[in-house]
Amino acid sequence: MSRDLPPLNALRAFEAVARLDSVSRAAQELHVTHGAISRQLRVLEDAAGTALFARQGRGLVLTAAGRRLYEAADAAFAPLRSGWTELQQRSAHxxxxxxxxxxxxxxxxxxxxxxxxxxxxxxxxxxxxxxxxxxxxxxxxxxxxxxxxxxxxxxxxxxxxxxxxxxxxxxxxxxxxxxxxxxxxxxxxxxxxxxxxxxxxxxxxxxxxxxxxxxxxxxxxxxxxxxxxxxxxxxxxxxxxxxxxxxxxxxxxxxxxxxxxxxxxxxxxxxxxxxxxxxxxxxxxxxxxxxxxxxxx
Missing domain, CATH: 3.40.190.290 (D-Maltodextrin-Binding Protein; domain 2)
Incomplete structure (x- = not known):
């Protein structure tokens, strides 16, 4: 049975890697290990049935499929992140x-x-x-x-x-x-x-x-x-x-x-x-x- 949404933890890891252009920085932001991020990326690629990153030198670059998914993920996460920040600031005051x-x-x-x-x-x-x-x-x-x-x-x-x-x-x-x-x-x-x-x-x-x-x-x-x-x-x-x-x-x-x-x-x-x-x-x-x-x- 197909899923309406990708695995959300894996999508969160993917979005952080794509936005920060680094597995290490993504792991730091999400307070998990480098290995945990890598595992989540594999989970997402298995679920998508296609590669989302390609190796380039010592780093990763988005594939065409990865770029399309990141654009969709960014459109969803950016307003959510902004709304959460506003809520926290309001609560603090x-x-x-x-x-x-x-x-x-x-x-x-x-x-x-x-x-x-x-x-x-x-x-x-x-x-x-x-x-x-x-x-x-x-x-x-x-x-x-x-x-x-x-x-x-x-x-x-x-x-x-x-x-x-x-x-x-x-x-x-x-x-x-x-x-x-x-x-x-x-x-x-x-x-x-x-x-x-x-x-x-x-x-x-x-x-x-x-x-x-x-x-x-x-x-x-x-x-x-x-x-x-x-x-x-x-x-x-x-x-x-x-x-x-x-x-x-x-x-x-x-x-x-x-x-x-x-x-x-x-x-x-x-x-x-x-x-x-x-x-x-x-x-x-x-x-x-x-x-x-x-x-x-």
């Missing part, structure tokens, strides 16, 4: 769509956007807030900044940024502040603790690492999002548990106090991107995020 939890966006990313713009002026972001874990295909996103725990979807390329560190925080406006700030962590067993539905295990994780009985903790008012939890904590409504980077500036400014410090959990701050899409901006953003998170400690 498009904003990188970054997803992250709303609390991380509001309390950590937005306050650092001016620094990011100053230190990475070529990187343009479009920020998308979502408190759900993205699907394996990262639908609608170029990358996602998460505080999460492995395993990760195999479709993701994951850049580890920093271990997650959490700890209890309380405001000087809290009615029992003076007693709490100077007491051992066991005092928390007497208090109703503020918590968030987005991290229901956070208090238990911290208590286990602090040597407390997690089952003896009493959870008080709950909030759907960490952002609201921390707003309530700053208002003096109780003691909350929080990731260190999200409260570091509040602690430095005296708005919050972390009486017992922070401990690492099994979760990490990570930047996730699809393995299918190669985007050089991702590695640069990951490096910047890693440095920014290190500054929070």
């Amino acid at each position: 498009a904003p990188l769509v970054l997803g992250c939890p709303g609390s991380v966006l509001a309390r950590w990313v937005i306050p650092r956007l001016e620094r990011l713009s100053r230190e990475q002026p070529e990187l343009k972001l479009h920020l998308s807030a979502s408190d759900s874990i993205p699907d394996a295909g990262l639908s609608g996103l170029d990358a996602a900044l998460l505080i999460a725990q492995a395993p990760w979807p195999p479709e993701w390329q994951v850049h580890a940024l920093a271990p997650e560190r959490i700890g209890p925080v309380v405001s000087p406006r809290f009615a029992g502040f003076e007693r709490v700030r100077s007491a051992p962590p066991e005092v928390l067993l007497e208090l109703p603790l503020l918590h968030t539905a987005s991290r229901p295990q956070a208090w238990g994780d911290w208590a286990g690492r602090a040597g407390l009985d997690a089952g003896a903790l009493r959870l008080g008012t709950g909030f759907e999002h960490l952002y609201y939890l921390l707003e309530a904590t700053e208002a003096g409504l109780g003691v909350a548990i929080a990731p260190e980077p999200l409260v570091a500036e509040d602690i430095a400014a005296g708005r919050l106090v972390a009486p017992w410090g922070f401990v690492a959990t099994q979760a990490q701050w990570v930047l996730c991107a699809s393995r299918r899409r190669e985007d050089r901006r991702i590695a640069k953003l990951a490096s910047w995020l890693r440095d920014a998170l290190a500054d929070a400690h």
Whole structure:
């Protein structure tokens, strides 16, 4: 049965050799060996049933059949190559769509956007807030900044940024502040603790690492999002548990106090991107995020 098109890999090798007038240069452009190009040329000549190149000295020249095929191939590949270049240039100037939890966006990313713009002026972001874990295909996103725990979807390329560190925080406006700030962590067993539905295990994780009985903790008012939890904590409504980077500036400014410090959990701050899409901006953003998170400690 005859084929409507020649073997496309072989045609690509043929077009590169004819355009560059060299098997070696074609191999270099296509990132394959000299032998691989030669094999593809033989495949194409076998499929065509005629010679496409003739030897001339130490080089190759197109035969009449080869010239006709190259003209057809060039007419097909030239606009394709031009369109691909235009697409790549357009993509390089498009904003990188970054997803992250709303609390991380509001309390950590937005306050650092001016620094990011100053230190990475070529990187343009479009920020998308979502408190759900993205699907394996990262639908609608170029990358996602998460505080999460492995395993990760195999479709993701994951850049580890920093271990997650959490700890209890309380405001000087809290009615029992003076007693709490100077007491051992066991005092928390007497208090109703503020918590968030987005991290229901956070208090238990911290208590286990602090040597407390997690089952003896009493959870008080709950909030759907960490952002609201921390707003309530700053208002003096109780003691909350929080990731260190999200409260570091509040602690430095005296708005919050972390009486017992922070401990690492099994979760990490990570930047996730699809393995299918190669985007050089991702590695640069990951490096910047890693440095920014290190500054929070």
